[in-house]
Amino acid sequence: METKAPDALDAGPPCGSVFVGDRWRRSPLTERLKGAGVKILFDSELGLADFYLPNRICIVYVSERDVVAGQDYKRKLVRYRNAGGRLQELVLVETTRLSEQHFAAVQxxxxxxxxxxxxxxxxxxxxxxxxxxxxxxxxxENPFARRSSSRLLDPLVLALVQQVPGVGKVKALALLQHFSSIRQLCNADAVELEAIVGHVVAQQIHSFFHEPTGPG
Structure with a gap:
């Protein structure tokens, strides 16, 4: 990834610490991290990533402003994905009353x-x-490694699946126990989904992931 030298990436931040991009100095996020007992190490060489955590996890933060503004964050995320290499890349998306109308397209x-x-x-x-x-x-163990359905039952991933229209906690659990990855769930056809969640919800899920998103 076009962030730090390979040896620094391999070593990762020290125990209980996180590398933080300079733009986050004096931000509420950084202050909250300090209050939670996380040691902040500001770094001007993180490149596209905003945060670099233990377990080789990098994070880009997409703010409400980024979502509403449109295309710039998409170009950044494409570069972020292409440069990822051996790192686990996460994207945090700020979902507010102003930006929630765009969330399905962002997702x-x-x-x-x-x-x-x-x-x-x-x-x-x-x-x-x-x-x-x-x-x-x-x-x-890295809670975001995509290896098995049991790993996908992490509460954070469960919350993500419940963002799909018509999917509550029970149906989300059923889906995550059946599919071995989020990508497999996204690519499932309506017939396969119907066997798990019924006809109506299967159509809603399939439409959510396959309808054109349009520009922006």
Whole structure:
């Protein structure tokens, strides 16, 4: 990834720490991280990433302003995906009353077109809580590795699937127990989905992931 030298990426941030891009100095997110006991190491060489966490996890934060503005964040995410290499790339998307109308299109672009993991957050405070959770769980196996359906039952991924129209917690659990990856779920045909969630919801899920998103 066009962030830091390979040896720095391999080493990762020290225990309990996170590399943070300079633009986040004096931000509410950074202050919340400090309050959660995370050591902040500001770095001007993170490139496209906003945060670099233990377990080789990099994060780009897409703000409400980015979502509403349109295309710039998409170009950045394409470069981010292409430069990822051996890192696990996450995308945090700020979903507010102003930006929620765009969320479905953002989700399809990030998950379907780019194959990245998207996690919605309501604010920088929510993002800080999520990042702190990952950092404090650094001794455990990477919670975002895409290997099995059991890994997809992580609460954060469960919340993502529940963003699909017609999918509540019960149906989300059923889907994640059946499909081995988010991409496999996105690419499932209506017939396969119907066997799990019924005809009406299957059509809603299929339309959500396959209808054209249009410009912006």
């Amino acid at each position: 399809r672009f990030v998950v379907l077109d780019l194959g990245l993991t998207l996690l919605p957050v309501g604010s920088q405070t929510d993002a800080a809580q999520l990042i702190a959770q990952i950092v404090h769980g650094e001794g455990r």
